Amino acid sequence: MAIITPINSDFTHSEPALTTRKLTLAYDQAIVLNELDLAIPSGKITALVGSNGCGKSTLLRGLARLLKPIKGTVYLDSASIFKLSTKEVAKRLGMLPQSPVAPEGLTVRELVAQGRYPHQGWLQQWSEEDENFTKQALAITNMTELAERPLDSLSGGQRQRAWIAMALAQNTAILLLDEPTTFLDLAYQIEILDLLYDLNQVEGRTIIMVLHDLNQACRYADFVIALRQGQIVAQGIPADVMTEGTVREVFGLESRIVKDPVAGTPMCIPISRRSHPLTSNH
Amino acid sequence: MTNSWIVIRTQKSLLSMRIDRRVPWVLLALIIMTLMIMVISIGYGEYPISPLNVIKTILGLSTNNPDYNFVIHTLRLPRVITAFLVGTALAIAGTIMQGLTRNPLAAPEIIGVEAGAGLFAVTIIVLFPSVPVFFLPIAAFTGAFIAAALVYLLAWANGSSPIRLILVGIGVGAIASAFTSVMITFGEISDVSQALVWLAGSVYGRTWEHVQALLPWLILFIPASLLLARELNTLNLGDEIARGLGSRVEWQRGLLLITCVALSGASVAAVGTIGFVGLMAPHLARQLVGNAHEGLVPTSALVGGLIVSFSDLLGRSLFAPIELPCGVVTAAVGAPYFLYLLYRNRNA
Numbered sequence: 001m002a003i004i005t006p007i008n009s010d011f012t013h014s015e016p017a018l019t020t021r022k023l024t025l026a027y028d029q030a031i032v033l034n035e036l037d038l039a040i041p042s043g044k045i046t047a048l049v050g051s052n053g054c055g056k057s058t059l060l061r062g063l064a065r066l067l068k069p070i071k072g073t074v075y076l077d078s079a080s081i082f083k084l085s086t087k088e089v090a091k092r093l094g095m096l097p098q099s100p101v102a103p104e105g106l107t108v109r110e111l112v113a114q115g116r117y118p119h120q121g122w123l124q125q126w127s128e129e130d131e132n133f134t135k136q137a138l139a140i141t142n143m144t145e146l147a148e149r150p151l152d153s154l155s156g157g158q159r160q161r162a163w164i165a166m167a168l169a170q171n172t173a174i175l176l177l178d179e180p181t182t183f184l185d186l187a188y189q190i191e192i193l194d195l196l197y198d199l200n201q202v203e204g205r206t207i208i209m210v211l212h213d214l215n216q217a218c219r220y221a222d223f224v225i226a227l228r229q230g231q232i233v234a235q236g237i238p239a240d241v242m243t244e245g246t247v248r249e250v251f252g253l254e255s256r257i258v259k260d261p262v263a264g265t266p267m268c269i270p271i272s273r274r275s276h277p278l279t280s281n282h
Numbered sequence: 283m284t285n286s287w288i289v290i291r292t293q294k295s296l297l298s299m300r301i302d303r304r305v306p307w308v309l310l311a312l313i314i315m316t317l318m319i320m321v322i323s324i325g326y327g328e329y330p331i332s333p334l335n336v337i338k339t340i341l342g343l344s345t346n347n348p349d350y351n352f353v354i355h356t357l358r359l360p361r362v363i364t365a366f367l368v369g370t371a372l373a374i375a376g377t378i379m380q381g382l383t384r385n386p387l388a389a390p391e392i393i394g395v396e397a398g399a400g401l402f403a404v405t406i407i408v409l410f411p412s413v414p415v416f417f418l419p420i421a422a423f424t425g426a427f428i429a430a431a432l433v434y435l436l437a438w439a440n441g442s443s444p445i446r447l448i449l450v451g452i453g454v455g456a457i458a459s460a461f462t463s464v465m466i467t468f469g470e471i472s473d474v475s476q477a478l479v480w481l482a483g484s485v486y487g488r489t490w491e492h493v494q495a496l497l498p499w500l501i502l503f504i505p506a507s508l509l510l511a512r513e514l515n516t517l518n519l520g521d522e523i524a525r526g527l528g529s530r531v532e533w534q535r536g537l538l539l540i541t542c543v544a545l546s547g548a549s550v551a552a553v554g555t556i557g558f559v560g561l562m563a564p565h566l567a568r569q570l571v572g573n574a575h576e577g578l579v580p581t582s583a584l585v586g587g588l589i590v591s592f593s594d595l596l597g598r599s600l601f602a603p604i605e606l607p608c609g610v611v612t613a614a615v616g617a618p619y620f621l622y623l624l625y626r627n628r629n630a
Contacts, residue, residue, distance in 0.1 A: 086530060113300075
């Protein structure tokens with residue numbers, strides 16, 4: 001992976017990056033999240049975890065103002081996100097949905113350049129700044145050489161890197177990602193997560209992502225929020241959140257928590273019917 | 283940074299833009315080809331005129347033949363210009379529709395514009411044959427707008443969605459076509475044959491008045507489509523991404539739909555239903571200049587103009603002296619092209 005030089009160093013703040021107050025989100029009257037109070041730390045990596053349908057993706061869409069709450073609101077630096085113009089929000093907060101699809105034939109460079117949209121206007125359609133951030137985003141994600149290739153000719157991992165590059169070109173202090181590693185091979189998953197980790201470490205960007213894999217969440221996140229049926233079951237640093245009790249409550253699964261032999265973070269080993277150690281008799 | 287874009291920036295950084303490197307050359311080539319077709323088309327007919335004399339007459343140079351002036355300026359030039367303008371308008375409408383719906387098989391037809399226009403025009407021809415002919419385009423345009431508005435409203439549920447627009451559009455279009463068939467079935471035979479010619483889409487007998495009726499719409503909405511091209515790039519990535527990038531999705535989509543309806547509605551009103559241009563032109567243009575709509579919209583417009591101009595010339599010359607309406611020619615080429623696209627889409 002390319003070495004990242006900081007583009008912006010003013011991303012770090014001590015106050016929470018995003019706060020929700022009584023946030024209630026629903027799809028067609030069916031309430032998914034009810035009166036959620038939440039503070040997402042600034043300059044940190046936050047992982048949202050939980051079982052399927054627990055509302056973690058819904059929460060992420062709510063935080064990115066893609067879903068209008070029926071009650072409550074989201075605060076971005078103490079201003080309600082729905083009071084700000086959508087372009088203003090887009091300069092500070094980028095969102096990458098789960099497995100987005102690009103139009104046929106679109107090249108990587110065209111896609112990444114789209115990330116500059118909130119910074120452009122009728123007259124300023126391609127400033128030098130736009131060009132520099134696009135160039136940098138391609139370099140950071142190691143996509144410079146593939147820039148002229150159509151997206152549909154790339155592998156899953158390369159494609160995901162291109163989308164992340166688009167979000168980087170947007171140059172926002174906050175980056176929201178919905179399961180950025182789904183459908184990727186393990187090696188690509190680690191590559192993407194390492195890239196996000198570097199972005200956080202070097203530039204101090206706040207990263208909030210939905211992750212399916214508990215152990216990856218524990219390894220990469222500073223802050224973990226565990227959800228079950230639209231309620232927060234536990235939140236805090238991985239060592240506090242990741243307990244056998246939490247896993248039971250969130251996933252309905254018995255497990256043992258051990259120390260990740262590589263990273264030292266908590267690691268969840270599920271207990272299943274096929275759990276007794278192999279013996280020589282077999 | 284790249285050799286695939288041409289970047290234009292003013293010194294005091296007031297203005298900046300980029301465009302695909304291929305665009306200027308492609309546009310130039312298309313303009314030359316279109317002009318050539320136009321000159322041939324104007325010269326062709328029962329009273330043939332050599333290309334040189336066509337150019338001379340249009341430029342106002344003397345040709346020693348006073349007939350040329352009448353034949354060209356009154357009979358043939360307005361027809362050729364109408365064909366070109368209708369082609370550009372339909373092509374832009376198609377480009378917008380394909381960009382909005384993210385569906386390469388979309389065309390202006392799918393939001394019911396042509397079916398609505400057809401129903402209104404045929405109703406007027408069959409039920410009120412005494413109504414003067416100049417009223418026909420107004421009725422067609424009204425029909426186009428009502429059908430599109432109906433589709434948009436019926437497809438609205440907590441916001442518009444491209445897929446609902448397509449489905450409702452097909453439904454409304456089918457209903458309108460059904461009523462058109464009823465009119466054709468029960469109308470007087472002479473009225474019906476007139477209605478059928480209109481439905482087939484022909485630039486036959488078009489005069490400067492038709493050009494004048496068409497021009498205001500194009501002068502207003504072609505620049506609008508060029509200004510909105512940037513928004514199409516963003517919407518083309520899907521609603522979620524576009525919203526995340528700060529696009530006011532519903533607002534932009536509304537503006538683009540109005541542009542699409544106005545351009546295709548004005549075309550249908552002027553010449554009847556000329557199908558498949560809005561489908562083919564954007565595809566051919568995309569192969570020429572790529573996906574970025576800043577270059578795609580003007581390229582597609584010229585490709586569309588070229589297609590209709592050429593179709594009209596073919597329609598007049600293929601089975602001369604019998605004249606095929608150019609809507610029949612575009613359909614004869616367009617339908618197989620549509621099948622080819624379907625096939626390629628499925629096997630992509």
